[in-house]
Amino acid sequence: MKRDVDAQWNRLAVSKAARLERAGAIAQGxxxxxxxxxxxxxxxxxxxxxxxxxxxxxxxxxxxxxxxxxxxxxxxxxxxxxxxxxxxxxxxxxxxxxxxxxxxxxxxxxxxxxxxxxxxxxxxxxxxxxxxxxxxxxxxxxxxxxxxxxxxxxxxxxxxxxxxxxxxxxxxxxxxxxxxxxxxxxxxxxxxxxxxxxxxxxxxxxxxxxSPKPHYIEPIFTRDPAAITEIQILMAMMVIKGIYAEYGVTRLNHGIGFDTAAIELLLPTYAQSLGLRGKICTHMSVNPCPTLIPAIESGFVQSIHSAGSELGMEEYVAARPDIFFTGPDGSLRSNRVFCQLAGHYSDLFIGSTLQIDLQGNSSTATRNRMTGFGGAPNFGCDSRARRHTSDAWLKAGREASSNDAGAMPRGRKLVVQMVETFGEKMQPTFVERLDAWDLMQKFDMALPPVMVYGDDVTHIVTEEGIANLLLCRSAEEREQAIRGVSGFTPAGLARDARMVEALRARGVIRRPEDIGINPLHATRDLLAARSIKDLVRWSSGLYDPPKRFRNW
Amino acid sequence: MKRDVDAQWNRLAVSKAARLERAGAIAQGxxxxxxxxxxxxxxxxxxxxxxxxxxxxxxxxxxxxxxxxxxxxxxxxxxxxxxxxxxxxxxxxxxxxxxxxxxxxxxxxxxxxxxxxxxxxxxxxxxxxxxxxxxxxxxxxxxxxxxxxxxxxxxxxxxxxxxxxxxxxxxxxxxxxxxxxxxxxxxxxxxxxxxxxxxxxxxxxxxxxxSPKPHYIEPIFTRDPAAITEIQILMAMMVIKGIYAEYGVTRLNHGIGFDTAAIELLLPTYAQSLGLRGKICTHMSVNPCPTLIPAIESGFVQSIHSAGSELGMEEYVAARPDIFFTGPDGSLRSNRVFCQLAGHYSDLFIGSTLQIDLQGNSSTATRNRMTGFGGAPNFGCDSRARRHTSDAWLKAGREASSNDAGAMPRGRKLVVQMVETFGEKMQPTFVERLDAWDLMQKFDMALPPVMVYGDDVTHIVTEEGIANLLLCRSAEEREQAIRGVSGFTPAGLARDARMVEALRARGVIRRPEDIGINPLHATRDLLAARSIKDLVRWSSGLYDPPKRFRNW
Structure with a gap:
């Protein structure tokens, strides 16, 4: 074989120079x-x-x-x-x-x-x-x-x-x-x-x-506490006591939604009453969500790195440089690459979804829409390149391998799906078959668009309880563990009641009462802020919510 | 719960200002x-x-x-x-x-x-x-x-x-x-x-x-072609024909070593003779290794992004801006974060190791040394956050799930370990138990330091053949597939000969002759460059090897 002596190795540079020359008359420098x-x-x-x-x-x-x-x-x-x-x-x-x-x-x-x-x-x-x-x-x-x-x-x-x-x-x-x-x-x-x-x-x-007008910015991380329901509060209590406290989760990422906003607003109240300050949720990879303000102000969250910012949070962030990454000008320095990396290697991701099948695969993809999943699959998967240990990661790994004595031990990332058994318009969240399969067929895709794969999910939390999939010993147990928290959906009603009770006895499924939570205590009184206005107060007036979130 | 009104939110900024003030008298600006x-x-x-x-x-x-x-x-x-x-x-x-x-x-x-x-x-x-x-x-x-x-x-x-x-x-x-x-x-x-x-x-x-002296730079990616053996050439032929061509691997990462250097030096000769130019190895995430020069010069490799540079390659890189990422000054712009990301999401990683156990777990960790693995575990693991498809990734995924009809289909990254059955000082590469277990005990680590986990490895290549672990249907088959390419090591000698032959009949194990490779053709004549001096010639004198690599 010969070297290609006629090869030209700077085509890109030559083409760039030609383009810049063509532009020369249009630009001033x-x-x-x-x-x-x-x-x-x-x-x-x-x-x-x-x-x-x-x-x-x-x-x-x-x-x-x-x-x-x-x-x-x-x-x-x-x-x-x-x-x-x-x-x-x-x-x-x-x-x-x-x-x-x-x-x-x-x-x-x-x-x-x-x-x-x-x-x-x-x-x-x-x-x-x-x-x-x-x-x-x-x-x-x-x-x-x-x-x-x-x-x-x-x-x-x-x-x-x-x-x-x-x-x-x-x-x-x-x-x-x-x-x-x-x-x-x-x-x-x-x-x-x-x-x-x-x-x-x-x-x-x-x-x-x-630009004639400032570039468009979307406020996509703002959730009004007024819209948080008592079911979401109940689920948030279960997550805090049954998962965060249990594993000692300090480094984590929250998805966007009212479910995780409920968790954030229970940190200064419910989590504090459990003595968890400094023990959970100390380091987060999230955008500056307004619902985090009370947890920051009460000393729960110690450090936050963000992929981007959130409208209205500018002054608050600038006034809290010990928490956020900021520049000498005072404003946030965000960077999606580093935030996604920190989140990928953290101990836990929690988010919501539209559909979960009985293997635990979940997707927000629905018929007729072609959307993609942004960063969720990266946060919501096991980080197989991870080699550093933490207590939470090791405990999850031990649970996953407890039935496989011969396997090489390794840690596991906690990946939690937090959903109500019925979603909007009373559509069941738990389904035999994801809509993603139809989408694949319709758009001739190679694979169904799955957001979080079942074998990456470790816990599913609904108003009925927590299913710990790490402890399941077979595909059948896994399916019943999921059915066992699927409530009155068709998938939930088709559960094998005896097997579900056996799983509960083993702690694979845990009801609120199994972890000492009385559903009657899950009221909005537990929220550290019950409105956008409350968040503004917590921030000492530093948070300046966009107009659409102001109703006063 | 109350807001902590006495909290101070700019401790870091105050501390920074104090430090800068103390330094004020020592620095001039x-x-x-x-x-x-x-x-x-x-x-x-x-x-x-x-x-x-x-x-x-x-x-x-x-x-x-x-x-x-x-x-x-x-x-x-x-x-x-x-x-x-x-x-x-x-x-x-x-x-x-x-x-x-x-x-x-x-x-x-x-x-x-x-x-x-x-x-x-x-x-x-x-x-x-x-x-x-x-x-x-x-x-x-x-x-x-x-x-x-x-x-x-x-x-x-x-x-x-x-x-x-x-x-x-x-x-x-x-x-x-x-x-x-x-x-x-x-x-x-x-x-x-x-x-x-x-x-x-x-x-x-x-x-x-x-600094009184320029900062130290280590040339760690240079391998002298003169030291490449015919066994390495045989293995490289198997990788090119049995893996790269088979899966159509265009985006990949090579580890450091003579094994992968052999592959690089066979691209312009052996791979070219198979008609593979433009079909394999077009986009790489690697440092500018000198042994890549012939493959670049003959039009095989189209784009390379690097984590860092390599001593002596400065002028060559500057003269090949269509291939490398360079700045307006002509020199390489490397960035480990982006190179590790590109490699993590590419279709294949191939590297060597010191020990592999019979579950396929591998490690370069040896007794008495505490080293770590740098970037290898990140390249050498399945990328579970990956959602974009490619032919290579889908084919590997299909092979992995062919025995599990009910599972959600997904792709798989190809992770190849390329080793001789005996390493330095005739130590067997294949072992019943990794030294990593002793290391764990000695240093009181939570887990054995494994570089690439067995469940992430898809192929093991030795001079005896290729074991395709994706096609194994049970832990036992997997073990025998590994023993079946372990040659005369104790692990290899203990193989179940009948089972190994059955695996070979199914294409799980492939010998050189099974893929049309005659070991007698594996000679140094196939190398596009047989010395550092050859590499300098290929580069038209642009490559300037460090003194220690010059023997002329």
Missing amino acids: KQVEPDAVVRLLEAVLEPGDRLCIEGNNQKHADFLSACLAKVDPQRVHDLHIVQSNIALPQHLDIFDKGIARDLDFSYSGPQGVRLANLVAEGKVRIGAIHTYLELYGRYFCDLTPRVSFIAAQSADREGNLYTGPNTEDTPAVVESTAFKNGIVIAQVNELVDKVPRVDVPSDWVNFVVR | KQVEPDAVVRLLEAVLEPGDRLCIEGNNQKHADFLSACLAKVDPQRVHDLHIVQSNIALPQHLDIFDKGIARDLDFSYSGPQGVRLANLVAEGKVRIGAIHTYLELYGRYFCDLTPRVSFIAAQSADREGNLYTGPNTEDTPAVVESTAFKNGIVIAQVNELVDKVPRVDVPSDWVNFVVR
């Missing part, structure tokens, strides 16, 4: 006027380019993607979009118009139905649906962007960027693009002489445009 | 003279501090850690060191002198014996041994550094840092420290007016000292 952005994109983008559009949980490069939807599809077409969150209409408009064709993403939330329709019409070709970390990993492997759109709070003249509290994916997007001769275009809310701190060095940024 | 560093450390550090010392695979903050070994133990003591690699004598001197007491780390390579002795003497208290990513994750959770020592190539007057090609852990270390009111001290090889590119913004750096 790095600065681009808002009304010149469509022309800039037509100059910089080439058909078939892989384009990364920053669309995070919260922060969106919305102006740039709106401009992209206005380019001439004769000039720019068949783009391959890589994007963590598809959240805004213009994210899909570009497919409708033929500007983009291929899509690799993580989560599509509100755009899930339209995305599904565009796929059916052949206007979107899905590469794959990823969790966040694997998508970022592929940015450095086989999905490296040619061009990236990012969003920041401010830029200085050289192009140094300040992201503000929502740094989120920006470092991963920029690094993968800038260091493979790609082009980084930033929209910023303001141009300043000096940025409050440098989140992205100017070296890494090619163009900066001041 | 951020600049510190080399002979003032010991005083600086005595001013900045406090007893019990958590200190992160940058010690990567390659790059070491060696001057700063040598200075630390000279501080007065009366003033600075009981430090808690968090450090990925313990590589240099001074990294342990500080424990010997009582300056440090606690240690959380990932890998100790050459210092493993001394570390074990210091633990036995009670001078080191080990928190835990981590893989890289989980250690970085804990920097953002419960092991956040108060002070960090890092190493860079150059700094400008403001303190912007240029790491050169060995960026490695620096971003993770600096971010976790700087954004939790910690103090970052950088040693640099030179002070310049303008850094060639900004790897760390000056905002994030508190002190800069020009």
